[in-house]
Amino acid sequence: MDRFLSHLKQPFTSVWLCSGFILGCFITLYTANTAVFYLISFAVILAAAYFKPFLPILSGFICGIFLVFFHYLVFYSQSECDLRPKKPVIANFQVISIHSAQSPFYVKASLKSIQGCSLSKLKPPLAMISVSTAQKLMVGDEVSARIKLKPFRSVKNYNSFDRERHAFRQRLFYKGRTVSKIQIENQTGKPTSTEVYRNYISTITTGSQLQWLYYALLTGDKSKISQQNKQQLRELGISHLLAISGLHIGLVYAIGFYFSKYITRIMRIPVSQTRQINSWFMLIGFCFAATYVYLSGFAVSAVRALLMLGCLLFIYILNKNPLRWRTILYALTLVLIIDPFTLLNPGLYFSFIAVAIIFLVIRSSLGKNLGFYRRVIQLGLIQLALFIGLLPLSLFYFDGVSTIGLLVNLVAVPIISVIVLPFLVLYSFLSLLLDLPLLLYGLDFVLNYLYQSIMLVPKQWRWLEFAFVEFNTLVLIYSTLLLFLCYPYRAFAIIPVLIVTFDWLLSPKSTFQLDVFDVGHGLMVMLSKENKAVVYDLGPRYFGRYDYIQSVLLANINALKLEVIATIVSHQDNDHIGGLHSWNENGFGATLKYFHPHGVNARCEPKLLKIGNVSLTSFSMPGDNNNDQSCILRVKSGEYIVLLTGDISAEAEQQLITRLPDLQATVLVSPHHGSNTSSSQAFIEQVRPKLVIHSSAYQGQWQFPHPEVVKRYQDRDIAQLSTADSGHIRIKFYNDTFLVESAREHESYWFEQD
Incomplete structure (x- = not known):
């Protein structure tokens, strides 16, 4: 064989x-x-x-x-700790970074010890801790205090950014707050080298309009970049320029390499063997790059780029050609040996795929003198290849692509790499000796003019939303491309294509779908059939500015290519109507008119809406408070019935079953999130659902669903699910059955399972 x-x-x-x-x-x-x-x-x-x-x-x-x-x-892996929601524990931690510089301080900390818990000594876990104290906290301080600590947990929804996975990548396993006076056991009293460097860069760039840009380029710290600027950079397709990566590391290495070479010539040091002396120049350049990575705080992307550089130099010193495929392979292997969980970092894929694409474009011209014009054409081809090759990744991670990113990168990459970054490095060195702010202000004026000119392009022309690309599809796309590029195995490239095609053809199509989103203590539900959708409640809003409309609801609407034809708000409580402002801002205000012709402050009107064979009936009960006046929605398709009741109490439930004595449901979203004031025995016996869903927060203030309510459903052998435990719950209804899926089950890997 x-x-x-x-x-x-x-x-x-x-x-x-x-x-x-x-x-x-x-x-x-x-x-x-x-x-x-x-x-x-x-x-x-x-x-x-x-x-x-x-x-x-x-x-x-x-x-x-x-x-x-x-x-x-x-x-x-973390050992099981006795972290009860209301039971403080004594903990000792070291401050790594400070996110709020006034009391209560919000710090990222390395946990040294937790009462009743065994922690790793090699690499202690991290935690986000709110510290109430009048004392001044500094990075490096070791603190002891009583803390209400709990495992890091966030909402979990399909097609949405996974904060828990992001925290896991950082080994951020806990969050909590101090409940006693803190004791600083070892106060550093002086900032670290990284802090000194960052403060210096911040000082010498103060007063410039694009300070956030210069600060990020020189330090890798993006804390000065506003959310608006981050969004704009993403729409322009140049976010990658602000992450310390191969471009930055390569430039600093080149500065060190040519600086040492220049010093050698000035001092007229005799050189007998060019390759041997070049090895020393490379080592000096590598030390420059390593120092830059150290001052950047060992950013993940910077360390990854430094390892790739080290691998390339090592192969060159061994008298091998470093510009081969195996160099990329060796570098990736080295990165994974250090930490295989780096595979969870999106930057890893962007970095290595980008390097592979660049190599693929330039490999035929290695060692050739192309001339100026051919070199410019080659740079254009590289940008085009990067745009196409990284497109699937962009669709997977960002649900869209910059429509002008190709053109912007053709201009921005040379400007940043050839002009801006070398200037900033030189400026930061010269500023140690001279006060030269006018030099920076001149560059700043030109760059800011260019930036503002680009931002005149309408937003809808800068960014194009695409349907959600699944992880399996992403893997199959790159598997196909990889097989196609490997000449002996090119015929096998058809296999991934056939897998995707047959999977799409053989997958059964549901008659309609119910999505109960994980929004903590609140409710946000979507019913969809084909490409039409009806939204019931808009979830909570926190601190007057944050809700789940953009990050969860619209993300799913775009991913499923849905058109929202109607919106229902059950009642006026914040946990049900909190996202209304964002919903209106995104242009969906008109969808409220069908069920709320007199405005959302009035009770919903009794209406019947049909989407194919799915009928939606709305009505409400008379009551003395907002909860009992909640808009009730009954959804029927064939033999299946879904019942949404808002926050009605047992009294309103009694009125409901009196008014509709034959009321039953296949799926029930529990009244008032599973409160003990609702889900009465009479109501449960009348409705007799096969499945009840509690929309509630994990270890929330109200501790819903109430144990008595859970017991009442259990006594009648009714299946129960809670968004607190299951995350986003999705039910697909077919002609003869229905399928229940949950984000925590289907979107979690083995190391994330509860």
């Missing part, structure tokens, strides 16, 4: 080992304990058993599996 592949040129054994290792890490991280993991593992073992060239792949694959579990157990 080995002859089957004997006619193909075999790569180095190290390439096979690294390929297997990367595959093992990827498959284990994303699919461990699933059928996909066992299927792929069996395929690798089978291939290695029949084809000897696959034996190194199997060895690397096994090492990758082992390393992922090893890292998880040593650095990411």
Whole structure:
């Protein structure tokens, strides 16, 4: 059987080992304990058993599996701690960063010890802690206090940014607040080198209109960038320029390399062997880059770029050609050996795929003198290839793409890399000796003029929203491209395409869908059929500015390509109507008119709305308060009925079953989030749902659903789900059955399971 592949040129054994290792890490991280993991593992073992060239792949694959579990157990797995919501614990922590510089301080801290809990000594977990104190806190301070601490947890919805996964990547496992006077056991009294550097950069760039840009380019710290600026940079497709990456590391390395070379020439140091002395220049350049990474606070993207640079230099020093595919492979392997969970970081994929694309474009011209015009054309081709090659990633992570990003990058990348960044590095050195703010202000004036000119382009022309791209689809897209680029295996590129096609053709289509979103203590529901949707309640609003409309509701509407034809607000409580302002701002105010012709402050009108074979009937009960006047929505399709009751109490429930003695439901969203003032025995016996959903917060203030309510449903063998435990709950109704899905079950990997 080995002859089957004997006619193909075999790569180095190290390439096979690294390929297997990367595959093992990827498959284990994303699919461990699933059928996909066992299927792929069996395929690798089978291939290695029949084809000897696959034996190194199997060895690397096994090492990758082992390393992922090893890292998880040593650095990411946390022991069970007795962290009750109302029970403070004594904890000792060290301040890593301060996010609010006045009391109560909001700090990111490294936990040294927690009462009754065993923590990793090698790499202590992190926590976000609110510290109430009159004392001055500084980075590096070691603090002891009684803390109400709980595991880091956020809402979990389909098609939305996963804050829990983002926190996991940072090893941010807890959050809490101090409930006693703190004791600073070891006060540093002086800032760290990183803080001194950042304060210096902040000082020398003060007064410039684009200070946030210069500060981010030189330090990697994006804290000075406003949300508006972040959004604008994303729409322009140049957010990548502000992350310390290969562009920045390469430039600092070049400064160190040529600086040392220039000093050698000035001092007329005799050089006998060019390659040997170049190795020393490279080492000095690498030290410059490493110092830059250190001063940036070891940003993940900066460390990754430094490792790639180190790998490339090492291969060059070994008298090998570093500009080959295996260099990228070795660099990625090194990154994953240090921490395989780096695979969760989107920047890893953007970095390595971008480098691979650049290499693919320039490999035919390596060592050739192209001339100025051909080099400019090549730079244009690189930007075009990057735009196309990174498009699937952009759609997956950002649900859209910058329509002018290609043109903007053609101008912005040369300006930043050739003019702005070298100028800023030189300016920061000269400012140690001279006061030269006018130099910066001159550059600042020109750059700000260019930036404001670009921002004159209408927003709808800068960014194009796309439907949500699923993770499996993303993997299949890049698998297809990879196989297509590997000439001997090009025919196999059809396999991923066939998998996607058959999956789409064979997947059954639901008659209608119910989405109960995870919005903490509140309610936000969407009913959809084909491409039409009706929204029931808009969730809470916090601090007068934050809600879940943009991040959750609109994200799902765009992902599912839905048109909202009507909106219902059950009543006036903040946890149901809080998102109204954002809903109107996004142009959906007109959808309220059908059920609320007299405005949302009045009770909803009795209406019947039909979407195909799905009928929606609205009505309300007379009552003495807003809760009992909640708009009730009954959704019927064939034999299935969904009942949404807002916050009605037991009294209104009695009126409801008196008015509609034959009222029943397949699925019930529990009245008042599962409060003990609702879900009376008479109501439950009348409605007799097969499934009840409680929309409530995890360890919330009201502790819904109430244990008595849970028991009443349990006594009648009614299945129950809570958004607090399950996250976003999605129910798909078919002709003869219905399927229940939850975000915490389907969108969580093995290391995120409760």
